[in-house]
Amino acid sequence: MDTLNLHTLWLDAQRTLSHTLANNQFAQGGLLIGLLSAAALYARSLPAQLWQRAKNRLTLTLDVQGDDAAYPWLAAWLAAQPVGRHLRHLGVVTRFNEQMGGQNLTLGTDRDGDEINVRLVPLSGQVLLRYRGHWLLARPERTQKQGQNQTFMGFNHSITFRMLASARPVLPELLREAYEFTAGRADGKVEIYVPNYNDWSMTERRTARPLPSLIYDGDLLEGLRSDLSGFFADRDWYAEMGIPYRRGYLLHGPPGNGKSSLVAALAGAFGLNVCVLNLATPDLTDDRLTTLLSNLPRRALLLLEDIDAVFIGREPRANTVKLSFNGLLNALDGVAAGEGRITFMTTNDLAGLDSALIRPGRADRHLLLGNASQEQVAGMLRRFWPDWNSAEVHLLAAQIPSGLLSMARLQEFLLERRADPAAVRRDWPELAVTACPTRLRLLAG
C-alpha cells in the first residue's frame, strides 16, 4: 500500500469518527467514560507514584547480604543496640577461645579447656534506632534458599537499613563501628572456609600459627615467603605483561610433614584466610567447582587438598566422581577463577598426577616436604628444649636416619614426653627403630 492510500484511509477514519461522535449519544458517552476512567486511574495512581518518587529521592537503603563479610559485624552490632532487645527471632554464633566483643557471653570451658563464647544475632524482625542523629529502620531477614525442584538448600540472611538520604554520610561510620565492635577487626586470626553448596562457609577462626614454629630443610620457608611477597608486590607487572595474576604451589610428600600446617601459617603471616576444598567432596560437579572458585572470599588462599584422591592420571578413581578432569582444569584456568588467586595443592602421590594439572601456570612451584631430615629433627628438639646442649641435640639427631620419620610422628613422640625430658633420652633408640626398623635391626644383629 502506498503513502497516498494510507493518508486517504486515515482521513476517512477521522471523518467517520467525528460523524459518529456528533450523531451518536452512545459513542459520546463511551468516549467520556473512557476519558474519565483514564483520569481517575491516573489520579488514583498519583499518590502512590508521588510517594514512590518521594521515597526514592528522600530515602536510602543499605542492603547487606549474609555472604558478605560485613554481615556478621552488623548483625552482632544490631543485636547489641538497646532496641536490639525488641528483635525476637535470634540465632547463636559460637566461638572457642575467642572473645567476640560486644555482648559476648562466656558459658564456661569445655573438656579441652577451651573457653566457650556465644553471641546472639538477630535473624528477622524490624527495629527503629537512632544513630548519630539519624533514624535508621533496621530489618534483619532470613529466607529459604531453594534449589531445583524446590529442594531446601539452606538459608539466605540479610540486613536492610532504611533511612533518610541525609543519613548517607554516617554509613561509613556505622560500618566501621560495627567492624570494630566485633572480632572482625584484624586480630591475626585465620578464617577457615569450606564449601557450602555453591558458596563458602566459615567453619572456624584460628589463631595463626607462627611460621618459625614450622621446621623445614634449608631455606624452603624463607623462599616461599619471599615468593609470595614478590607476587603481592608485582600486581602491576603482571597486568603490564598480560599474564593472569595468579600463583599456584604444589606441596607434595608423605603424610604428616607439614603441608596443611604450612598453608595455614602462611595465611596467618600474610593476613589471609584459607578456603579448603577436597576434590573428593560428594556432588562436586564441574559447574559447582567453577562457581565455587568464582565465589572465593576476598583475601583467601585456595587449598586443594589431596588432589590425587579423585583422579588416576585423567581418569576418575570411582564412578561416583561427578567432576571431570577437564572440568577441573577449566575451573582452575577460567575467567571466573578470579584474579589474584593463590592456590596451594597438596598430594602424597606426585607420581599419580597428570602433568597437565601441575604444569606452570597452575602450579608454578613444586615443593617437596619430605620426612624429617636430621636438620629438622634437631630443629624440633630445640623447639621443645631450647636450652639443651647443642652437641647432645646433634648426637640425638644423628641417630635418626634422614627421610624416614614423619615430623608428625616425631612431634607426637616429644609431646608424650614433654614433662619428662629424661624419657626422651631413654626412649630415643626406640624412636630410631620405628624410623628404620630393618636397617637398625640389621646393625644390631
Ligand SMILES: Nc1ncnc2c1ncn2[C@@H]1O[C@H](COP(=O)(O)OP(=O)(O)OP(=O)(O)O)[C@@H](O)[C@H]1O
Ligand atoms: N615441618 C614441620 N615442622 C613442625 N611441625 C610439623 C612439621 N610437619 C608436620 N608437623 C606437625 O605434624 C602435624 C601434622 O602436620 P600436617 O597436617 O600439616 O601434615 P600434612 O603434610 O598436611 O599431612 P597430610 O598429608 O596427612 O594431610 C602438625 O600438628 C604439625 O604441627
